Amino acid sequence: MEERGAQTGIKVIIVGAGFAGLTAAIECYRKGHDVLVLESFPQLKPLGDVISFGPNAGRIMARWGKGSIDAKLYPICHHNKELNFYKYDGDFIISQPVYPWNKEAPSVNGHRGEIHEVIFRHAQDIGIEIRLGCRVLEYVEESTRAGVVVDGETIWGDVVVGCDGVRSKARELVLGYVDKPKSSGYAIYRAWMDSKPLLDDPLTKHLVDNGDTHTGWLGPDVHFLAASVKNGTSFSWVYTHRDDADIEESWSFPGKIADALKVIEGWDPVCRRIVELTDSCVDWKLVYRDPLPTWVSKEARTCLAGDAAHPFLPTSIQGASQAMEDGVVLATCLQLGGKANVPTAVRAYEKIRYARCRRAQLLGEETRDMWHKADFDKIKENPSSILLKRDDWLFLFDVEKDAYERYTDVVKELEGDV
Ligand SMILES: Cc1cc2nc3c(=O)[nH]c(=O)nc-3n(C[C@H](O)[C@H](O)[C@H](O)COP(=O)(O)OP(=O)(O)OC[C@H]3O[C@@H](n4cnc5c(N)ncnc54)[C@H](O)[C@@H]3O)c2cc1C
Numbered sequence: 001m002e003e004r005g006a007q008t009g010i011k012v013i014i015v016g017a018g019f020a021g022l023t024a025a026i027e028c029y030r031k032g033h034d035v036l037v038l039e040s041f042p043q044l045k046p047l048g049d050v051i052s053f054g055p056n057a058g059r060i061m062a063r064w065g066k067g068s069i070d071a072k073l074y075p076i077c078h079h080n081k082e083l084n085f086y087k088y089d090g091d092f093i094i095s096q097p098v099y100p101w102n103k104e105a106p107s108v109n110g111h112r113g114e115i116h117e118v119i120f121r122h123a124q125d126i127g128i129e130i131r132l133g134c135r136v137l138e139y140v141e142e143s144t145r146a147g148v149v150v151d152g153e154t155i156w157g158d159v160v161v162g163c164d165g166v167r168s169k170a171r172e173l174v175l176g177y178v179d180k181p182k183s184s185g186y187a188i189y190r191a192w193m194d195s196k197p198l199l200d201d202p203l204t205k206h207l208v209d210n211g212d213t214h215t216g217w218l219g220p221d222v223h224f225l226a227a228s229v230k231n232g233t234s235f236s237w238v239y240t241h242r243d244d245a246d247i248e249e250s251w252s253f254p255g256k257i258a259d260a261l262k263v264i265e266g267w268d269p270v271c272r273r274i275v276e277l278t279d280s281c282v283d284w285k286l287v288y289r290d291p292l293p294t295w296v297s298k299e300a301r302t303c304l305a306g307d308a309a310h311p312f313l314p315t316s317i318q319g320a321s322q323a324m325e326d327g328v329v330l331a332t333c334l335q336l337g338g339k340a341n342v343p344t345a346v347r348a349y350e351k352i353r354y355a356r357c358r359r360a361q362l363l364g365e366e367t368r369d370m371w372h373k374a375d376f377d378k379i380k381e382n383p384s385s386i387l388l389k390r391d392d393w394l395f396l397f398d399v400e401k402d403a404y405e406r407y408t409d410v411v412k413e414l415e416g417d418v
Pocket residue numbers: 015016017018019020021038039040041047048049050051052112134135136137163164165166168169251305306307308319320323
């Protein structure tokens with residue numbers, strides 16, 4: 001079911017069964033470590049709406065289950081040849097070709113809950129212990145071990161990985177202080193729906209009646225993305241807009257369709273009709289955090305991964321992908337370092353990941369500014385200026401190979417730093 005390296009005897013406790021936690025768990029299993037995952041949700045539920053993984057993350061998933069994961073993802077994902085951009089008033093700008101599905105490194109776009117379920121089930125099927133309904137309330141560490149407190153009991157391991165998302169509790173132990181998020185000044189209206197109402201409406205029929213489509217509209221300080229999925233039968237839309245409300249970040253905060261429509265007053269009737277045909281949406285307030293000075297605790301027995309370490313702006317389209325890369329690098333470093341060198345391996349993990357991750361994070365800000373501050377006269381002269389960046393350094397990257405190749409040099413650098 002899953003290839004596995006020689007047993008290392010390293011016990012890894014992972015907090016959070018999102019994409020960061022599950023990837024860390026599967027990769028630790030593959031590299032011979034013992035794994036325990038603790039998740040506060042009492043049961044698996046298909047939460048969220050659309051999520052995207054670049055080919056750099058698709059490559060990770062494609063290696064799991066001897067190719068069986070790829071086969072499970074294909075039918076639930078978005079398949080299309082291009083992303084069509086329009087000005088907010090409906091004027092066509094340009095079409096951007098997208099990577100076709102590549103079995104070795106697919107771009108994976110679909111419903112977060114459905115993709116999450118495939119990976120969650122895979123982790124369970126290969127025998128990883130995932131305890132649901134376990135909220136970690138405290139993190140503890142000593143020079144030789146790290147632990148978590150759940151229901152009054154302390155569970156110890158060689159290393160604890162906080163994959164506990166944007167409101168991470170593990171971050172407090174790692175940083176030694178509570179890191180408060182700031183308002184980003186933006187929020188996102190988002191929805192996932194059955195395509196039937198769009199199919200029945202002449203204005204929107206073309207978006208869903210012939211397989212999957214992907215469309216973007218750009219306007220002042222707002223961008224709207226819409227995609228049909230599963231051969232046009234499901235539909236998702238999201239739009240980022242200015243919003244200074246000081247409300248906690250939540251995936252379930254309900255939005256009002258009437259308020260959402262006010263943001264796109266005077267926009268392309270196609271775009272407005274999509275929203276008018278939607279029953280309900282989520283109003284997701286985007287918070288911002290400065291990059292953390294470190295992802296690793298003082299004793300280097302506790303570390304952060306995924307959103308806990310580095311929340312991303314959605315315009316980077318890399319948040320979930322970078323969360324997955326973390327898990328691969330951490331598991332590889334622990335394998336190469338061995339049980340006697342866990343702190344060195346954990347520090348090497350951070351050193352390998354930090355700069356690449358930051359570079360990917362900054363892409364999100366660049367793309368947001370490029371779209372939200374678009375000068376449409378200039379775009380007329382050079383339509384390709386608004387295309388999404390698809391840089392090779394990001395997408396064609398093999399994170400596992402890179403970690404195996406760089407570990408020894410990075411450890412030497414770390415030893416030089418001491
Ligand atoms: C419910 C939900 C819906 C989402 N929907 C979308 C979406 O539609 N589109 C999108 O692009 N992104 C979505 N995201 C965010 C996206 O999954 C992440 O940005 C990205 O995948 C990185 O994942 P992560 O594992 O680092 O964080 P997360 O996906 O946030 O996972 C963190 C996990 O840690 C668990 N956890 C937190 N604290 C504790 C604790 N103290 N003890 C035990 N467990 C804990 C949480 O329950 C959660 O399962 C969603 C996240 C969540 C939690």
